[in-house]
Amino acid sequence: QVQLVESGGGVVQPGRSLRLSCAASGFSFSTYGMHWVRQAPGKGLEWVAVIWYDGSNKYYADSVKGRFTISRDDSKTTLYLQMNSLRADDTAVYYCARGGSLTEQFDYWGQGTLVTVSS
Amino acid sequence: DVVMTQSPLSLPVTLGQPASISCRSSQSLVYSDGNTYLNWFQQRPGQPPRRLIYKVSNRDSGVPDRFSGSGSGTDFTLKISRVEAEDVGVYYCMQGTHWPPWTFGQGTKVEIK
Numbered sequence: 001q002v003q004l005v006e007s008g009g010g011v012v013q014p015g016r017s018l019r020l021s022c023a024a025s026g027f028s029f030s031t032y033g034m035h036w037v038r039q040a041p042g043k044g045l046e047w048v049a050v051i052w053y054d055g056s057n058k059y060y061a062d063s064v065k066g067r068f069t070i071s072r073d074d075s076k077t078t079l080y081l082q083m084n085s086l087r088a089d090d091t092a093v094y095y096c097a098r099g100g101s102l103t104e105q106f107d108y109w110g111q112g113t114l115v116t117v118s119s
Numbered sequence: 120d121v122v123m124t125q126s127p128l129s130l131p132v133t134l135g136q137p138a139s140i141s142c143r144s145s146q147s148l149v150y151s152d153g154n155t156y157l158n159w160f161q162q163r164p165g166q167p168p169r170r171l172i173y174k175v176s177n178r179d180s181g182v183p184d185r186f187s188g189s190g191s192g193t194d195f196t197l198k199i200s201r202v203e204a205e206d207v208g209v210y211y212c213m214q215g216t217h218w219p220p221w222t223f224g225q226g227t228k229v230e231i232k
Contacts, residue, residue, distance in 0.1 A: 035221070037168075045160075045168060045211055047221040059219035095167055102156050103174060105215050109167040 002026040002108045004096050009113030012086055022079040022096030022110055029077040030054075033099030035106065036070060036081050038092035046092075049081065050099060064090075086117045121145050121217045125210075125224035131232045138199040140227045142212035147192050149216070156215035159188055159197045162226075163208040171210075172197065199229075207231060 008020040022034070036048040049060045049070040058070050069082040079096050093112040099105055122145040132138045148155045159172035170179050172188035175195060185200040199206055212224040 044209075044226045045162075045213075045223040047219075047223070050219065050221075061220050102150070102152075102154070102215060105156070105221070106158060106160070106168075106213065107170050107173070107179065109169070112167055 002098065004098065004108060004110035006094060006096055006110045006113040009094065009115045011116045011118060013119050014087055014117055016086055017082070017084045018086060018115060020081040020083065020094055020113060020115070022081075024077045024079065024096075024098075027098070029072075030074040031100075032104075034070075034072065034079045035097045035099055036079075037095045037097055037106075037109075038090075039095070039112075040089070040092045043092075048094070051079070053099070083115070086115075088117050091115060091117045120220055121148075121214050121222050123212055123214055123222050123224040125212060125227050128225060128227055130227055130229045132199075132202045132229060133232050134204065135201050138202050138206075138229060140197045140210055140212075140229075142190075142195045142197070142224050144193045144195075144214055146217065148195075148214050149192065155191065157188075157190070157195050158213045158215060159186075160211045160213060160223075161206075161208055162211065163205075166208075168211065202229070202231070204231065 003025045005023045033053050035050045051058050051070045067085045071080045095112045096110045097106045098108040124143045126141045157175045160168040162168045176188045187198050209226040
């Protein structure tokens with residue numbers, strides 16, 4: 001069965017960096033695009049970034065453009081989110097979600113990892 | 120960016136009674152392939168989102184048939200025919216037609232009266 005397991009969250013000071021990971025299993029990872037979506041405490045869902053199945057395209061929300069970088073390692077079936085210059089408003093639970101065809105988008109989600117940006 | 124607007128934002132319902140959530144998009148969600156990429160998600164307390172409905176009206180595997188989606192163009196609806204206790208949570212619509220970005224509605228909190 002499809003499993004997505006995020007890790008790497010924690011408490012970090014403003015301006016510092018953090019890298020999140022999403023370990024995927026149960027499907028052919030290298031043939032699927034992947035997303036990051038975040039949810040601030042008590043708030044709604046915000047799409048963050050996507051990477052194409054072959055890494056050829058990457059798109060970002062305006063709120064993170066220039067600070068966050070999405071990447072993937074197909075040999076490890078793992079998705080990453082490098083977060084630099086973190087701000088207090090980046091505090092959220094970060095979820096990875098499967099992409100794929102337009103029909104398959106967001107059909108599977110991980111449990112999420114909490115990132116808290118605070119001094 | 121496409122703005123998704125849900126109503127109501129809070130929906131108290133009686134067990135066994137129907138519930139309906141509206142979602143409107145700021146522009147038509149019909150894609151160039153003729154499909155409409157409007158999804159509905161359920162997020163139970165303390166859980167990640169779960170996709171319930173894709174392409175307006177298609178239920179995901181394992182989703183009870185009391186959940187149904189309908190609509191076209193810019194107006195969409197999620198209906199629960201008879202609310203059960205396990206349906207408590209927040210429901211989000213999301214458009215996957217005009218990307219990036221993919222955009223979500225604000226969420227509708229369903230609670231039992």
